[in-house]
Every structure is written in C-alpha cells, then in structure tokens.
C-alpha cells in the first residue's frame with residue numbers, strides 16, 4: 001500500500017466524519033462516519049447536499065459558507081449543533097461541525113459527535129453554579145444552605161448508625177456564633193470595614209478549628225473540608241452569624257472547650273484598614289449527645305431545628321451579657337417561643353395603638369418638711385392587651401429591645417410625653433410639672449440618627465430641651481465610647497440625663513464622676529430599707545453626698561411609707577417618687593392629682 005492509499009484508508013476509517021463538497025454544498029465524497037452522523041438528519045435518506053442536510057438544524061452553515069469570500073481558510077470552527085430529540089436513543093445529541101474552504105472550488109467539513117463533551121461542560125457549569133449558590137461570596141465559606149445540607153447528612157448518618165448500634169457514645173456539636181454589636185461596628189467604621197472584619201473572623205474560626213483538630217481528640221480521618229462532607233465545618237449563615245459543626249466528639253465538655261477557644265481566638269483585636277478592632281461574640285452550643293437520644297435539643301433528625309436550637313442558646317448568651325457561650329437547654333426554646341409570641345402581639349399592639357403612657361409624680365423634698373408636687377413626672381409605658389389585660393413594661397420591654405421594636409415604642413413614648421407635657425403647661429399654668437423624665441434603652445441609643453430625631457420631636461411639640469430628662473441605667477451609661485458620644489450629644493441639646501436604678505448595676509460611687517449625668521436615681525431596693533436597715537441608710541447617705549459633691553441631683557425611687565420618706569429626707573435626698581405620693585397616672589388623672597395637692 002503506498003502512502004496515498006494509506007491516507008485514504010485512514011480517512012475512510014477515521015472516527016470523525018469528513019465530507020468534501022463543492023461551494024454549493026454538493027457532496028463529492030464522505031467517509032462512513034460522516035454518513036453515520038448525518039443520516040439521521042437527511043429527511044429523504046439522501047446525502048447529496050451537505051447544506052440541505054444541515055438546513056433544519058444549522059442553517060447558519062450555509063450562510064457562513066456563502067459569506068466567506070477569502071480564497072481559502074476556516075469558515076467555522078467546532079460549531080456546536082444541538083439535535084434536540086432527533087435520532088434514536090443513544091444516537092448523538094450534539095454535533096460539532098467545522099468547515100474549511102480548501103480552494104476556489106472545494107469545501108471540507110469535519111463532523112464529530114460532541115454529545116459527551118457537551119454533557120460534561122454542562123455538568124461542570126451546573127456544579128460551578130451550584131457551588132456558587134452554596135458559597136458565601138464574602139468569606140468563601142459554605143453558606144447556610146450548604147451548612148444545612150451537611151448537618152442533615154450528619155443527622156441522617158447518625159440515625160443509621162444508631163440503628164446499626166455502631167459508634168455509640170460519639171457525637172457532634174453545633175456551635176452558632178453571632179458577633180456582639182456588629183451593627184455598631186458597621187455604623188462606625190463603614191460597611192466595607194465591616195466586611196473585612198467578617199473575613200478576619202472567618203479566618204480565625206478556620207484556624208482555631210484546624211488547630212483543634214490537629215490537637216487530636218477527633219475521630220480518625222477528621223478533616224476540614226468546607227465544601228465536601230467532613231468532620232468539621234465552618235459556615236457563614238447570615239450577616240454576622242457563623243456556625244461551626246464538629247463530628248466525632250466524645251463529651252459535651254469538648255464542645256464547650258471549643259467554644260471557649262473560638263471566643264478567645266476572636267477576642268484578639270482584628271486588624272481592619274490599619275485600625276485595631278475589637279470583636280466579641282456570643283456562641284450557642286447544641287450538643288448532639290447520642291446517650292440522651294439523637295440530639296439533646298430534640299433536634300431529632302432535622303437540621304433546621306438543630307440550627308434554630310443552637311441560635312436560641314446564642315441569643316441566651318447575648319441576653320446574659322454576650323462574649324460567652326451558652327449550652328442549649330429545652331426550657332430555652334419555650335422561652336424563645338413565648339418571646340416570639342410577645343413580639344408578634346407587640347407589633348399588633350403598635351399598629352392598633354394598644355400602648356399608652358402613664359405618669360408618676362416626682363416630688364421635691366424640702367428640708368423643712370414641705371413637698372413640691374410640681375417638680376416633675378416620669379413617663380412609664382403601659383400595654384392594654386385585648387385579652388391579657390394590663391401588661392407591665394417588665395414583660396415586654398426586654399423583648400422589644402431584642403427584636404428592635406423598642407425604637408418605635410421609644411419614639412411613641414417620647415412624642416406622647418412631650419405632647420402631654422405641653423398640654424399641662426396650658427391647663428395648669430405655673431403648677432404644671434417642670435420636668436418630664438423618659439426612660440431610654442440601649443438599643444435606642446444605637447440608632448445613628450437618634451439625637452436628630454429627639455431634636456425634631458422637641459421642635460415639633462414645642463417642648464423645651466431643659467424640661468426633658470432621659471433616664472439611662474448604669475450599665476448603659478458606662479458603655480463604650482459610642483454610647484458616651486450619644487449621651488454627650490443629647491446633653492449638648494440641653495437635655496438632662498439621669499442615672500436610673502443606681503446601686504443595682506456594676507458602676508460604683510467612685511466612677512460616678514465619669515458619667516455625663518445630672519441626676520442619680522437611688523434604686524427602690526435601697527429606699528425600701530431606708531428606715532429599717534442601717535447599712536442601706538449609710539449607702540443612701542454616701543450616694544447623696546458624692547452626687548452633691550459632683551453637682552448632681554438625687555431622687556429616691558419607690559417611697560412607699562412615711563418612714564421611708566422621712567429617712568431619705570434626713571439624708572438630704574432632693575426628690576422622691578413612689579406609691580406613697582402616687583401610683584403612675586394617666587394624663588387627666590395626673591392633672592386632677594396636682595390640682596388636689598394644691599387644694600390640700
């Protein structure tokens with residue numbers, strides 16, 4: 001066989017279809033592979049003209065050939081032609097067609113079955129899309145969906161193992177982590193700094209978990225592979241929320257130790273844009289203890305429930321001050337459900353105006369024994385619930401703070417208090433209360449535009465700034481710089497500040513001078529023992545002395561008896577408040593109370 005014949009033989013048997021035609025597509029030659037591939041497309045079984053055969057599936061080939069005016073060259077290269085559904089099962093689904101102009105009169109087409117290639121490409125694309133949908137774009141960690149699936153796999157596997165009685169005593173922990181005050185960091189440093197902080201947090205978590213695994217104590221084969229199933233997983237499941245999933249633990253202590261280790265790792269300052277940023281976090285730990293059933297939290301097989309239970313424990317950690325971990329207990333879930341219920345009803349209450357404000361008189365205690373009934377009032381919110389009756393603030397302020405409704409409630413109370421205050425000036429003249437005290441909670445101060453909002457309320461209602469006193473608790477006033485800044489802004493408006501419930505918090509008399517307050521309110525728990533306990537009397541006396549030396553006013557809260565009144569007056573406390581004078585009253589009743597005092 002000579003070389004030419006060998007080439008012809010090769011082309012004849014080539015696993016690629018070859019067709020030679022004239023410029024109009026009329027077939028001069030084709031090899032068996034070409035006729036195999038093209039025959040299903042030939043309507044009348046004739047393969048006389050390539051363009052005619054391809055017209056139904058790829059009419060552009062004819063057009064491209066017609067438009068090609070070079071003497072020779074590539075007309076089209078590896079054109080993908082889907083055959084949608086034509087041909088028998090197992091027959092090619094996609095063809096790849098290349099067309100060459102050989103010379104002034106001839107074309108050569110190379111045709112191959114691209115079904116497999118196309119499928120593989122599509123699979124790769126699908127996988128890429130899928131992994132993008134399961135990866136958090138910011139931290140490159142798995143996202144909530146991915147964490148959920150992996151946890152579900154783990155729970156399913158556990159159920160299987162349990163049945164097979166294998167690996168008893170070995171179990172998993174789910175840690176739900178949320179940064180404390182991340183919103184504040186975002187507000188102060190800007191969102192892009194916040195993003196970088198999240199990146200730093202995710203690095204720390206991964207490193208801490210990897211160290212933990214290297215340190216041993218895990219099942220053999222334990223590895224961190226965030227995308228595939230593994231014994232450890234770190235995922236970002238929300239804005240500043242992460243979960244850590246660990247399999248193969250033997251004792252709940254191990255999970256708690258890991259939580260402590262993660263908190264330590266995060267507590268070191270993070271370098272963000274050249275600044276050192278502190279970030280504390282709260283962690284909820286769910287222990288999937290095999291000994292106590294599938295999971296301690298009744299998570300019994302459901303990933304969403306498990307994540308929810310861990311997050312409930314996290315909220316508990318936050319409620320008790322943050323920067324700590326709390327292990328999930330079943331009672332927490334009931335509490336959380338009750339809170340969710342209150343939250344839903346509170347939203348309705350705001351919409352249906354079930355909230356109202358009552359005012360408790362604050363009287364001036366003259367050293368000569370007289371009382372000034374117009375010294376001021378304190379505004380206290382009430383909730384008239386359609387079925388539960390009157391709900392005290394203690395039962396809903398905390399929930400409102402957690403779910404963000406406190407902003408709306410606070411705005412409502414402030415506005416109503418100012419409006420009522422101005423009305424009293426009109427109806428009572430010189431006998432109207434001279435000061436309006438309104439309670440403030442921490443979340444309200446976190447609003448970046450709060451000072452401006454207060455200024456707007458004052459302007460709208462005509463309320464003089466000097467007649468408004470905002471009450472903050474010790475723990476709030478002693479907060480970070482941001483809070484201090486807000487308090488100073490308020491003072492700059494001319495508003496007065498009072499330290500509420502003094503004596504119950506952490507700050508002491510020695511740090512009183514650090515707080516930008518005008519008035520100290522001595523907590524009821526001291527006042528109620530003012531006449532019976534020497535110890536409490538001494539504490540009240542010391543508080544009044546220190547406050548006076550700093551130029552601050554004092555108010556004794558919760559005076560219920562004449563004995564308590566005499567005791568606090570003896571200590572030179574400037575003002576008093578309590579059931580002894582009056583319970584909190586609705587606006588009209590307060591007007592009547594003041595008028596009655598005048599007549600008395």
Ligand code: C2E
Nearest residue numbers: 380381392393394413439440441558559560577578579580
């Ligand atoms: P607080 O600011 O220390 O208010 C004084 C509380 O003591 C009020 O309870 C008042 O009714 C009660 N009280 C006054 N005198 C006596 C007394 O002689 N004996 C006894 N046993 N209690 C007395 P209330 O209205 O239930 O409010 C409780 C707390 O809820 C308030 O403590 C305050 O921290 C918070 N709060 C009330 N209204 C608001 C509000 O509008 N916004 C915010 N953020 N917190 C509020």
Ligand code: MG
Nearest residue numbers: 378439471500
């Ligand atoms: Mg108060």
Ligand code: MG
Nearest residue numbers: 500501521557
């Ligand atoms: Mg108080």
